[in-house]
Structure formats: structure tokens, C-alpha cells
Amino acid sequence: MAETVKKIRLATVWLGGCSGCHMSLLDLDEALIDLLTRADLVYGPLVDAKKYPEDVDICLVEGAVTNVENLELARHIRTNTRTVISFGDCAVTGNVTSMRNRIPVSDLLNAVYHEVSAPIGPEALKVLPALLKKVIPLHQAIKVDLFLPGCPPHPERIAAVLQALVNGDDVDLPADMRTFG
Amino acid sequence: MSVITLTINGELVSARSGQSLLEAIRDQGISLPTLCYLDGLSTRGGCRLCLVEISGQARLQPACTTTAGEGMVVVTHNDKINRYRKMILELTFAERNHTCAVCVSNEHCELQTLAAELGMDHVRYDYLNPQLGIDISHEKYGVDHNRCILCLRCVRVCDEVEGAHTWDVRHRGIASRVITDLNRPWGESESCTECGKCVEVCPTGALFDKGMSVGEMKKKTNFLRRILDGREKNQWNR
Numbered sequence: 001m002a003e004t005v006k007k008i009r010l011a012t013v014w015l016g017g018c019s020g021c022h023m024s025l026l027d028l029d030e031a032l033i034d035l036l037t038r039a040d041l042v043y044g045p046l047v048d049a050k051k052y053p054e055d056v057d058i059c060l061v062e063g064a065v066t067n068v069e070n071l072e073l074a075r076h077i078r079t080n081t082r083t084v085i086s087f088g089d090c091a092v093t094g095n096v097t098s099m100r101n102r103i104p105v106s107d108l109l110n111a112v113y114h115e116v117s118a119p120i121g122p123e124a125l126k127v128l129p130a131l132l133k134k135v136i137p138l139h140q141a142i143k144v145d146l147f148l149p150g151c152p153p154h155p156e157r158i159a160a161v162l163q164a165l166v167n168g169d170d171v172d173l174p175a176d177m178r179t180f181g
Numbered sequence: 182m183s184v185i186t187l188t189i190n191g192e193l194v195s196a197r198s199g200q201s202l203l204e205a206i207r208d209q210g211i212s213l214p215t216l217c218y219l220d221g222l223s224t225r226g227g228c229r230l231c232l233v234e235i236s237g238q239a240r241l242q243p244a245c246t247t248t249a250g251e252g253m254v255v256v257t258h259n260d261k262i263n264r265y266r267k268m269i270l271e272l273t274f275a276e277r278n279h280t281c282a283v284c285v286s287n288e289h290c291e292l293q294t295l296a297a298e299l300g301m302d303h304v305r306y307d308y309l310n311p312q313l314g315i316d317i318s319h320e321k322y323g324v325d326h327n328r329c330i331l332c333l334r335c336v337r338v339c340d341e342v343e344g345a346h347t348w349d350v351r352h353r354g355i356a357s358r359v360i361t362d363l364n365r366p367w368g369e370s371e372s373c374t375e376c377g378k379c380v381e382v383c384p385t386g387a388l389f390d391k392g393m394s395v396g397e398m399k400k401k402t403n404f405l406r407r408i409l410d411g412r413e414k415n416q417w418n419r
Contacts, residue, residue, distance in 0.1 A: 086303065092303055094308060096280060099278070101310040102310050137303065139305075140307075149302065151281070175294075175297045178297040180281040180282070180296065181281030181288060181293060181396075
């Protein structure tokens with residue numbers, strides 16, 4: 001009788017980023033099919049799940065922590081996930097998302113929602129989650145187990161990390177797969 | 182030429198008398214990270230990445246400004262030194278706004294490469310996010326202080342090789358900035374010869390050719406050796 005191997009519970013999350021890291025994940029192409037024979041995608045922008053589930057094995061977190069909602073979700077992820085991965089430069093360093101850190105939040109909101117005619121005006125501020133004073137990389141909000149840099153990380157890097165984790169091996173990327181940018 | 186003998190990482194090796202410790206170590210094929218050092222320029226021990234342990238000395242010493250000595254016992258890599266090197270890189274990244282993804286020198290940057298090589302995979306310190314300017318008043322070149330690591334290669338090459346001394350430093354410590362002509366805009370500099378040596382030796386995207394977009398700025402530092410060797414052999418005088 002074939003032994004049934006428990007599938008890895010994999011989640012992906014999109015915080016303050018451009019979704020480029022998720023696009024790069026999709027660029028794994030046919031490797032995705034192999035991956036999904038070993039793992040179930042249980043949460044993320046690519047699947048229809050409303051709530052971050054319990055007992056997640058691996059979570060790829062794209063984006064920096066930029067507002068209170070990100071912060072809350074990050075903490076929830078940490079409580080319910082064994083291996084949290086900072087996925088891409090925004091999560092690892094703050095990257096482009098953190099370029100607003102030199103501008104006071106009130107000036108930013110004025111520039112975007114008050115001073116110009118935007119499709120969504122000042123009323124948006126009542127429903128949008130409050131911005132943090134400064135954008136922070138994920139590891140400044142929660143403990144992070146692994147860093148996967150790149151803007152976006154090349155699919156090869158993502159495959160190398162996920163393959164190692166799914167096989168239960170240590171992740172040991174060569175230097176040229178560890179660069180920022 | 183007299184020869185000295187010293188111990189590097191437990192191996193007895195020989196070096197030329199008067200040679201710097203950095204050169205002696207690299208001659209053994211050992212890779213020692215540096216950012217402010219550049220063959221052909223004076224040494225300043227500024228970046229502290231080439232710190233090594235020398236027996237009998239309580240503090241780590243920069244190999245670039247230390248002369249190799251007879252009987253020295255040197256360790257180039259151990260847990261403590263490796264940890265310090267990582268910290269130095271983390272502090273460098275935290276101090277200014279190095280956003281590799283949108284830098285002209287992305288993928289051709291010495292800082293970016295070293296971070297990956299030394300396993301600096303994240304910065305544990307708070308990013309300072311300083312408000313820094315870009316000066317693009319010069320017709321051919323620009324300076325982006327967000328990406329400057331104060332290695333001062335530009336200052337040294339301009340003074341020592343070009344002989345113009347357009348570049349210098351104002352303020353001290355973390356407030357230091359490289360400046361042109363007593364802090365006038367680069368485009369208004371009267372001493373700048375527009376030779377571009379500073380741009381080529383800059384290890385990051387801080388100095389760049391105008392018109393370059395993300396990842397397009399590739400630096401070539403090997404021209405320096407060629408110029409200096411040519412001068413020595415009286416092949417040219419420039």
C-alpha cells in the first residue's frame with residue numbers, strides 16, 4: 001500500500017508591495033505543478049480563502065509592513081505559521097515601499113487624497129487602514145525565519161527555497177541568488 | 182627586495198618587505214572584503230571591512246593600512262570578524278537610502294555584491310531614512326548622496342591621480358557629505374576637469390553618468406592601474 005505523505009500547507013500573503021513577487025512565483029510555470037503535488041496552497045491572493053488558516057507550514061510574505069492592517073495580519077501569520085519567509089526586497093528591506101518614510105504621513109495623505117482630483121477622494125481615509133508612521137521590513141514587526149531577496153526574486157530562487165523546504169532540507173542559496181535588487 | 186615571513190590563518194607565508202597586510206593576504210589567494218580600498222589610491226582604513234586579528238594586539242586592525250611585519254600572526258576570518266563585517270554592512274545599508282531595485286548600479290554594485298557574499302541577508306538596525314539630495318547640475322555626471330558610502334575613492338582619485346582636488350568632505354561622522362568645490366553645485370565647479378575618474382571608481386551608484394537608468398551604470402576601475410603604470414614607464418603623462 002502506498003504511503004500517504006502529508007502535504008505541506010503553503011500560504012502566500014501580499015502586504016505593502018506591488019505583487020511583482022507573486023508574479024515571479026507564477027513564473028515558476030510547470031514547476032508549480034510539481035510543487036502542488038507536494039503542497040496545498042491554503043491562503044493568499046491566488047486562492048479563494050477569506051481567513052488566514054491555522055497550522056500553516058510555510059508562508060511567503062510579500063511586501064513591507066506599511067499600515068495597521070499589515071501589522072495585524074503579520075502577527076496573526078506568525079502565530080499560525082511554522083516557517084515565515086520574507087519574500088522579496090519590500091519584505092526584507094522596505095525597498096520602494098519605504099521610500100515614503102522621508103515624508104510625514106499627513107503630507108502623503110494630503111497629496112494623494114486632497115490636493116489632486118483622484119478617483120477616490122478624502123472619503124477613502126475613513127475606510128482605509130491607518131498608515132504606520134514609517135514603513136518597516138517584516139522582521140521588525142515579527143520574527144522571520146528566512147529571507148528571500150530580490151525585486152522581484154527570480155523564479156529560480158523561489159524554486160530553490162521552496163524545494164529545499166518541502167524536502168525538509170536546509171536552505172542554502174549561493175551568493176548570486178542572495179542579492180538585493 | 183627583502184622578504185619577510187609571517188603566519189596567516191595558521192600557514193607560514195612570505196611577503197615583500199613594506200607590503201601592506203591586505204596585499205600580503207590577497208597574494209595568498211585569500212579573499213578579504215574591501216570597499217574603500219582601491220589599487221592605485223592611497224589607503225585610509227575607512228570602511229573597516231578588511232579588519233583582521235593580529236596576535237598581541239587587543240583590537241582588530243584594518244589590513245589595508247597595516248604594514249605586514251616579520252613574525253606577525255594574523256587571522257583573517259573567524260566568527261567574531263565575520264560577525265563584525267556583517268554588522269558594518271548592515272550599518273552602511275541603514276545609514277542612507279540604498280534601494281537596490283531602483284539604482285543605476287543595480288547588479289553592478291560592490292556594496293550589493295559584498296552583502297550577498299558575506300551573507301548579510303537583512304538589516305537588524307532601524308533604517309535612518311535620511312533626507313538627502315541629488316546633484317545633477319553637472320552636464321555629464323550626477324551625485325546621489327542616498328547611495329554614497331563615504332569610501333572617499335572619489336576624493337582620493339581626484340586629488341591623487343587627476344590632481345584637481347574637486348571633491349572633499351564637509352561635516353563629520355554621520356553628517357559627512359562629499360562635496361565639490363567648497364560645497365558649490367558640481368555643475369558650477371571651476372576645478373572639475375570633467376575627466377570622470379571619480380564616477381568610474383565609485384563602488385555604488387552614488388556617482389553616475391547622466392542618462393543612465395536602473396542597472397545601466399557599469400563601473401570600470403581597472404583603468405586606474407593602466408594610467409598609473411603608464412605614468413611610471415613614462416608612456417604618457419596624464
